[in-house]
Amino acid sequence: MENFIYKITPSKLNGTVNVSGAKNSALRLLAASILTDRDVTLENNPNELLDVKIHVEMLEALGKNISIEADRILIKDESFNNELVWNKRSIRNTVLIAGALFARSGYASVPLPGGCQLGDRKIDIHLDIFEKFGAKINFETGETNDTLMLTKETELVGQDIHLPIRSTGATENSILIGSLAKGTTRIFNPHVRPEVLDLLDLVSKMGAKVEVFGQDYIQITGIGGQSTPITPIVHEVVPDNVEAITWLMMAIVNKSKMEIKNFPYAHLVVPMQFLLEGNSGISFDEASQTLSVDGKNATSFEIATGPYPGINSDMHPIFAAYGTFAMSNSVVTELRFFDRFQYLEEMAKLGANIVQDKNTITISGNIKVKSETVRATDLRGGMAVLMLLNEGTDTATITEAFQIERGYNNFVTKFNALGGKLEKVFPESTKEINVTKEALVA
Template sequence: MDSINVTGGRALEGTIPIAGAKNACLTLMPATLLSEEPLTLTNAPRLSDIRTMSRLLASLGAEVSPLSDGLVLAMSSHALNGDRADYEIVRKMRASILVLGPLLARLGHAVVSLPGGCAIGARPVDLHLRALEAMGAKLDLRDGYVHAKAPAGGLRGGDVEFPLVSVGATENALMAATLARGTTRLRNAAQEPEIVDLARCLRAMGAQIAGEGTSEIEVQGVDRLHGATHRVVTDRIELGTYMLAPLIAGGEVTLGGGRRDLLEAFCERIEAAGAEVRQDATGLTVRRANGALRAVDVATEPFPGFPTDLQAQMMALLCTAEGKSVLEERIFENRFMHAPELVRMGACIDVQGGQATVTGVERLRGAPVMATDLRASVSLILAGLAAEGETTVSRVYHLDRGYEHVVAKLRGVGARIERVRAND
């Protein structure tokens, strides 16, 4: 099993290019199921989750061809030959559930396994199912699969009121509604940039959508969607992760293609901790403003709040900030599994339920640590940049799901980091 070795103590200087968003691309790819015509995505990230989604779409009869250096995905669903998303593929990634809405809208029926993914707490699909039921779908859960059927004549428009904000459920409902008869209104909808990106892609395919980026989205169903070419939005989670690197290690780094509007709440918190963030035409440049970092409190919330996917990385930063910080996780339970690993490196962290209190220490110490999920993986790497001595992060297969070329990108700005292959 591969591991990553990090030797801390070196300030970072230079530019890190930010990739297209994993979460956006994983949502955009199932949109190909809505049309017989080709959908081409540019600025696609090169990640294992993208390969998993490609295999899932191929199992349904779609054609997915990575072009050039892998940044372009050409897809076509002109010859779908299946409606069943099998457990063997779906279990590897929660985003697989996003084929349910498109299959149901296009074919009128679908059988999709309940998904797997990172062990960061329960992320039930009931909100997805409620939304599809509001459009007339009949659903039956048995043997670990969702058996879904649209009424005669296809899905119909409906009013969907989400009791909780759910990005995935909003995405599934939005795709299904594009081909439903009549008008669908999604209330208490997620407002994330990935939702806006999906709506723009669907509109380029001929969908009639209004209100994306707000809590209410209205979709007027159309008879068919056509092909399109769409550029995947910048990955705001990769952006935020690398923004923390020069704050943790020292130095100044420019994040190529970065946009503050994707992470306003995050930027406000790191500035309160002592960061300087500058925006120009090339991206965002980040450095410490003056001396030591200061403790700040953080609470994760749906967009436009502080992203849950940056909570672990922020904790790594606050481990050496002066004072006591409180991090409250309001999105997922069990998302402090990285805390014990940071404690192994000398951090002072007390976890009580959904709240972690971090008391800053003068310096972290390198240690062997184990990644428990995707974002925990990179939080430990960031901590290693600040630690005295060498940190070895094991189980880094999680990392490949969400960060492309993390070693090369950090090494390119001066970090002492290497990946050790299992057979080396």
């Protein structure tokens, strides 16, 4: 796998930035394209994300023909292969690829998922869903990736799926399989969030009938062998709310004047409440979906992560970085991924004073940033240390910076267009690295 470092020199950011399509939506929509032999075009797709690039390669390995132009991707069903042979880095989305392959053909063979190493993110809940829909499950151990295999033992018919927790991935897998099942599938205790609604919108364009009853349940009447239209499908990916909130917090701590276009304010009502306090220089124009920021001072907060519409766990490290610039202490309680704290050691190298007590951290404000070399431990932890280093005193290095580009589309280009000084460097000694499944287990 290609590796690189970031060299960042502290700089003042001003100007306009456009929020790309959501990573956590685009990956699900790419998996959903497996369900159909119709042409699928995704607009506002974050095509430069490393995880998206890997997913596209996986689709090509499954027989899809891919054409990419700017933020548009066209997916054609050139041939169909329900075995994904893969010896490169895996991504967590392979568990959804398995669901889509199984729904369409009755068989799936995929590498077990990878992604950010965030503690206990087992796939047991997905296996329960596969079994509920009549799959026989097998595993094979491989040198690079282990393999998950699903075989249909009964007719694919709709099911009542009762999720033990509000899992986004489990909700999405139930949607993918249910959309091609015969009859009705009801998903109880789903995690209904913007990316899930985006997926529901796409499968409805494929012919499934969808009803959402708040956070109680989702009902899907599957295609189930019925004839469907042959017309191409065109769909626009929703904006990335984590990218959007990152630019906002970065603008506040940098005291920047910034316009953030394609800002999904309606998806960020709860986190915005904490950022609007004490920040009168923030305004939103609904007609143009543009957030204008005249950054003043970061303010302290006390938050807990939780299901939508609450504060997404992905925002936790970004809030932690923001809190180091507040005038007093802030608190983050992590209620989803209890091991999402690897980044704290790197933040401490930069002068952050953060005390952890189990799944709660207390963040001291008024940081004086030290410009030291740090590592991007994961996607959001990498962005957290970058936010600090842009407020430092000298040029510094972020190693394993590929983590950041797994989730921030065209980040270097966007950052530098705002006046940032960020360079991507490929050291000869680390130009290619081998990432083991243990290092990127999700």
